[in-house]
Amino acid sequence: MQLKQRRLVEPKSVSIRDFYNKRNKILVIRETGGLGDILMHRMIFEDFKQKMPDAHVVFACPKQYHDAVSDHPFIDEVVDNRTVDLNDYIISYNTTSICGRYELAKAPLSGLNRSDIWANYCGVELNNHKMHIKLTPEEDQYGIDLISKIKKGHTGPSVLIAPISAMVVKNLLPWQLKVIVEYLNKRNCFIFGLHSETIMDFTVMDINLICKQSIRQWMSVIKAADYVVSVDTSTFHFAGGIGKPLTGIFTFADGKVYGKYYNFELVQKHRDDKNWACGPCYNWGLCPLTTAVPKPCLTQITGEMLTDGLDRMFKKWPI
Numbered sequence: 001m002q003l004k005q006r007r008l009v010e011p012k013s014v015s016i017r018d019f020y021n022k023r024n025k026i027l028v029i030r031e032t033g034g035l036g037d038i039l040m041h042r043m044i045f046e047d048f049k050q051k052m053p054d055a056h057v058v059f060a061c062p063k064q065y066h067d068a069v070s071d072h073p074f075i076d077e078v079v080d081n082r083t084v085d086l087n088d089y090i091i092s093y094n095t096t097s098i099c100g101r102y103e104l105a106k107a108p109l110s111g112l113n114r115s116d117i118w119a120n121y122c123g124v125e126l127n128n129h130k131m132h133i134k135l136t137p138e139e140d141q142y143g144i145d146l147i148s149k150i151k152k153g154h155t156g157p158s159v160l161i162a163p164i165s166a167m168v169v170k171n172l173l174p175w176q177l178k179v180i181v182e183y184l185n186k187r188n189c190f191i192f193g194l195h196s197e198t199i200m201d202f203t204v205m206d207i208n209l210i211c212k213q214s215i216r217q218w219m220s221v222i223k224a225a226d227y228v229v230s231v232d233t234s235t236f237h238f239a240g241g242i243g244k245p246l247t248g249i250f251t252f253a254d255g256k257v258y259g260k261y262y263n264f265e266l267v268q269k270h271r272d273d274k275n276w277a278c279g280p281c282y283n284w285g286l287c288p289l290t291t292a293v294p295k296p297c298l299t300q301i302t303g304e305m306l307t308d309g310l311d312r313m314f315k316k317w318p319i
Contacts, residue, residue, distance in 0.1 A: 019090065022088065022089060022090045023090065024052070024054050024055050024056050025055070025056045025058065025088070025089050025090070026048065026052070026055050026056070026057050026058065026089070026091065026092075026093075027058045027060060027084065027086070027088075027089040027091070027092035027093070028041070028044075028057070028058070028059050028060070028092070028093050028095060028118075028122065029060045029061075029081055029084070029092060029093065029094045029095065029096070030059070030060065030061040030062075030081065030094075030095050030096055031061075031062070031081050031094070031096040032062065032096055033062060033064075033065060034166050034234060035065060035068060035215070035234035036232075036233060036234040036236070036237040037099075037114065038061055038065045038068050038069060039068060039131065039234060039237045039238055039241060040113075040114050040115050040118075040237055041059070041061075041069070041095070041115070041118065042069060042072055042131040042132060042133070042241065043115035043126065043128075043129045043130065043131055043241075043261065044115050044118055044119045044122070044124070044126060045057055045059070045072060045074040045075050045132075046074050046128045046130060046132065047119065047124050047125075047126050047127055047128055048074065048122070048124060049074040050127075050128075051124060056076045056077070057074065057075055057076050057077075058075075058076065058077045058078075058079060058084075058089075059072075059075050059077070059078050059079070060078075060079045060080065060081040060084040061078070061080075061081055062080070062081060062082075063080045063082075065215070066078050066080075067214065067215040067216050068215050068219075071132075071133065071134050071135075072132055073132055073134075074132065093121060093122045095118045095121060095122075098117060098118065098121045099114050099117050099118070102117050103253075103282045104282060104283060107281055107282040107283055108254075108271075108278070108279065108280065108281045108282060108283075110254065110257060110282055111257060112257070113129070113257055113258065113260040113261060114258070115129055115261070129260075129261035131241035131242070133219070133238070133241055133242055135216070135219060135220055135223060139216055139217075139219070139220045140220060140223065140224070141220075142217060142220045142221075143217075143219075143220030143221040143222070143223055143224030143225075144224045146210065146220075146221060146224070147192070147221065147224050147225065150192060150208045150210070151190050154190040155188075156187070156188040156189045156190050157189050157190065157226040157227060157319045158189070158190045158192065158224075158225050158226045158227070159184050159189045159190065159191050159192075159225065159226065159227045159228070159229060160192060160193070160194055160221070160222060160225040160227070160228045160229070160230075160235070160239075161177070161180060161181075161191060161192070161193050161207075161229045161230070162193065162194060162195065162228070162229070162230035162231060162233055162235035162236070163176075163177050163193070163199070163201070163230075163231055164195055164199060164231070164233070165231050165232055165233040166233065168293070168294075169251060169252065169284050169293055169294055169295055169298065170231050170232050170233065170250075170251050170252075170298070171231065171294075171298075172231060172249065173294065173298065173299065174201050175303075176301060176303070176306060177201050177205075178205070179303040179306050179307065180229060180306055180307075180310065181205055181207065183306070183307045183310055184310070187314070189227075191207055191208070192207065192208040192209065192210060192225075193207060193208070193209040193210065194209070194210045194211070194213070194218065194221055194222065194235065195209065195210075195211050196211060196212065196213075197211055197212075198211060218238075219238060222235060222238050222239055222242075222244065223242055223244070225244065226245065226319060227244070227245045227246070227247075227313060227314075227317070228244050228245065228246045228247070229246075229247045229249070229310065229313075230246070230247070230248060230249070231248075231249045231250070231251075232248065232249070232250050232251070232253055232255070232258060236248050236258075236259070236264075237258075237262075239262075239264075240259055240261075240262025240263075240264055241262070243262075243263060245313055245316070245317035246262065246263075246264035246265070246313070247264065247265045247266075247267060247309045247310055247312075247313045248262075248264050248265070248266055248267070249267045249268070249301065249306070249309070250266065250267070250268040250280065251268070251280070251284070251295065251297040251298045251301075252279060252280050252281055252282060252283070252284040252287075252295065252297050253280055253282055254268075254270075254280040254282070255267075255268045255270075255280070256270070256272070264313075265309050265310075265312040265313045265316065266309070267301060267305050267306055267308075267309035268280065268297075268301070269296075269297050269300055269301060276297075279297050280297065281297075284297070
């Protein structure tokens, strides 16, 4: 049998001038959100700079998220992922889908935090996991003033509740939110919400809601709160990234992994507690227990679990 001769393809050449101009430029591309993933990307850039102090680090992401990373001291340039020209770089790393592939391949024991997955994909082992978030004094004051305005003289600690995620299967159920609100009321806390749109359950319960804020305003409000109670969403990651007293409520994704580098109290049905054999599984779409939504990893989070998590938060960070 006659073997077919393989055609050799000449590698694309780079001129000496192009190599000289591009040799220290590193491009990391994230083509989508959400905001939580953009914030977690902040943890990778310090180590990039430590390994290559002279590198010009460029982060390309959707333009609506630029304000979430523009203050980072180890990112030299933030650009629009839709208009960035890959020909301007000798090397680039697209982090858009690597986490999903890793987590589904390793599930249910997906042990790496997303920041580590992205960094390893770029050939870097992280020693630091700091977000390096820095608000201006004016931004800090904006959150302080806004919370003070809606408190109207309430003397209790302010507790921000974020019960809504981009994925409906992570959202708190109305009765779970009611348990949290009743518990916080008994502690004389000032309760308020923060979200991009109106939350009907907050309206029904007559809870203050701050909405339609810019990213920087959103950051300043979270920073100004005394405590944060959040499902697996961007509010959780920002609060964790700045060291805010925090309770995180998780369902099918492993809160111990997603919050690995935050100091927080976790509420979750978890195999480590010997009361949840199947989870967290990372794959709610193929849940073996039910085809219905919401899933048992949410519906079986009890009121006692919620109040216990809040108790632990207040004991760890007393005011």
